[in-house]
Amino acid sequence: MALRLALLALLVACSSGREQSNAPAGSGSAKPARVPHLVADDRNILATDYIGPNACGECHGPQFAAWSTSLHRVMNMKADDPGAVIGDFKSATVPYGAGTAKMERDLVGYAMTTQDRERTTRYRVTRTIGHRRLQEYVGVEDGAHEEVRLPFGWWPRAGGWMAQNQFDPWLDAHFDPFAPVRDAWAERCPWCHSTYPFAQRIVRSSGEHPIGHGLEQLFTLPNDVLVANPQRLDVSAQVTTGISCESCHLGGRAHAEGGPIQFLPRGAVTRADAPTLPATFKEQRTNASVVNMVCAQCHSGPSPRLADGTALRNSSEALDLAASKCSGLRCTDCHDPHKADAEPDEAKAVAVCSTCHAAQAIATHGGEPHAGKANCLDCHMPKIVMGIDRYVRTHRISSPTNTKLLAEAAPNACNLCHLDRSIDWTLTELRLGWDVKLAPAREKYGSNDASVGDVWLASSSPALRLIAAHAYTRSPLGRYALAEIKKGLSDPLPYVQVWTRFAVEAIMKSK
Numbered sequence: 001m002a003l004r005l006a007l008l009a010l011l012v013a014c015s016s017g018r019e020q021s022n023a024p025a026g027s028g029s030a031k032p033a034r035v036p037h038l039v040a041d042d043r044n045i046l047a048t049d050y051i052g053p054n055a056c057g058e059c060h061g062p063q064f065a066a067w068s069t070s071l072h073r074v075m076n077m078k079a080d081d082p083g084a085v086i087g088d089f090k091s092a093t094v095p096y097g098a099g100t101a102k103m104e105r106d107l108v109g110y111a112m113t114t115q116d117r118e119r120t121t122r123y124r125v126t127r128t129i130g131h132r133r134l135q136e137y138v139g140v141e142d143g144a145h146e147e148v149r150l151p152f153g154w155w156p157r158a159g160g161w162m163a164q165n166q167f168d169p170w171l172d173a174h175f176d177p178f179a180p181v182r183d184a185w186a187e188r189c190p191w192c193h194s195t196y197p198f199a200q201r202i203v204r205s206s207g208e209h210p211i212g213h214g215l216e217q218l219f220t221l222p223n224d225v226l227v228a229n230p231q232r233l234d235v236s237a238q239v240t241t242g243i244s245c246e247s248c249h250l251g252g253r254a255h256a257e258g259g260p261i262q263f264l265p266r267g268a269v270t271r272a273d274a275p276t277l278p279a280t281f282k283e284q285r286t287n288a289s290v291v292n293m294v295c296a297q298c299h300s301g302p303s304p305r306l307a308d309g310t311a312l313r314n315s316s317e318a319l320d321l322a323a324s325k326c327s328g329l330r331c332t333d334c335h336d337p338h339k340a341d342a343e344p345d346e347a348k349a350v351a352v353c354s355t356c357h358a359a360q361a362i363a364t365h366g367g368e369p370h371a372g373k374a375n376c377l378d379c380h381m382p383k384i385v386m387g388i389d390r391y392v393r394t395h396r397i398s399s400p401t402n403t404k405l406l407a408e409a410a411p412n413a414c415n416l417c418h419l420d421r422s423i424d425w426t427l428t429e430l431r432l433g434w435d436v437k438l439a440p441a442r443e444k445y446g447s448n449d450a451s452v453g454d455v456w457l458a459s460s461s462p463a464l465r466l467i468a469a470h471a472y473t474r475s476p477l478g479r480y481a482l483a484e485i486k487k488g489l490s491d492p493l494p495y496v497q498v499w500t501r502f503a504v505e506a507i508m509k510s511k
Contacts, residue, residue, distance in 0.1 A: 079127055084128050133157065173492050186233045
């Protein structure tokens with residue numbers, strides 16, 4: 001008991017005031033002080049084991065430089081960090097429904113005030129969430145102490161300030177942006193948008209309501225390590241407000257002092273049912289299970305799913321990849337985690353496919369080479385996932401012959417390009433071109449000659465209607481479907497209205 005209390009006191013003392021800005025230090029920054037280990041030299045999961053990205057950059061310059069300009073670094077920032085806030089706070093007033101939201105900047109910082117006929121609520125902005133395509137804000141209501149996620153965000157593609165239910169598809173038309181926010185920010189966003197001791201991640205994955213699909217699910221903490229409130233992140237123990245080196249590599253103090261680096265936690269207890277994983281970093285970085293579970297610590301968010309489990313919204317990429325037949329792929333085969341690519345390198349991804357599927361990569365369809373027209377990704381990773389401000393590729397690597405999806409008239413890669421063709425045409429082409437014989441499932445496709453694009457646009461599923469609308473933005477057929485697509489502009493769901501506007505604008509621009 002005495003040992004547990006002593007360790008708890010140590011954690012509190014070392015965590016106090018520990019949260020760092022995620023802005024890289026200037027070239028004249030002094031090296032961080034080396035604090036002697038007080039627990040165990042080989043541990044990498046406690047607050048005392050973390051040293052911050054600037055210390056990592058002393059030896060790993062290229063990686064640090066790439067990270068410094070990456071999206072990972074700015075996933076969360078303090079509002080007073082240089083360049084953190086991208087929204088217009090110059091006395092901007094945003095009308096919404098029967099009220100307004102007013103954005104201000106004064107000598108103290110940034111503020112957001114929401115007001116309708118009955119309520120006025122003012123928040124002092126403390127943090128940002130995201131940076132380029134969408135920026136949300138965290139703040140504290142006047143007279144309160146709890147940091148909460150604020151009800152309006154800055155969405156550049158949509159033209160500026162938008163209410164949460166216009167960009168967050170989890171919220172419906174009944175969302176009230178003028179009700180004072182009471183949900184603690186620390187119970188949700190920073191778990192994936194910041195860097196903190198791995199011990200906190202382990203506790204959250206083994207609590208009363210376990211959450212976690214990454215390495216944390218394979219470990220528990222020894223009895224002498226205590227972490228309070230597993231459902232709420234201890235913000236004071238954040239290493240950086242954004243995602244930095246030790247979010248993936250874990251505490252680096254022992255490594256900075258000459259020890260080896262690992263992806264796996266040291267000082268934790270391996271669960272009895274956990275698989276055997278490679279012992280050295282050299283082996284771990286080439287092991288798909290280890291690498292992908294590191295990414296899955298964050299890229300495994302909740303999402304509505306199709307019949308085969310395919311996610312329809314972003315942040316669930318690791319779960320989709322894990323459910324794919326290409327199980328030997330690593331996330332890092334296509335993505336550089338230090339750069340956290342704003343735009344994926346599709347040529348690199350196709351080259352990865354070709355390492356195992358060289359013959360298929362140069363295959364022809366209907367006597368015409370697919371090169372320059374469609375590639376591996378178009379057929380096996382189509383754009384059906386709602387991203388931040390555009391539709392992006394699914395990471396559920398599958399086939400256009402997926403019987404579960406065809407049976408429910410879900411998106412199939414063939415008709416996402418051939419929107420004007422019927423399902424009978426698609427099944428015939430699969431039989432003639434690939435000798436795949438599938439029984440038709442016409443009951444959900446209307447008449448025998450109905451174009452699948454029209455079927456999707458008339459679907460009762462908002463997700464399917466939007467996938468179809470954005471497929472038309474990539475097709476010369478878009479202008480012919482405009483009248484039907486525009487119906488989404490009056491949809492009862494605010495986010496459907498905005499995403500429909502994106503599709504209409506894209507089609508009009510291409511005319």
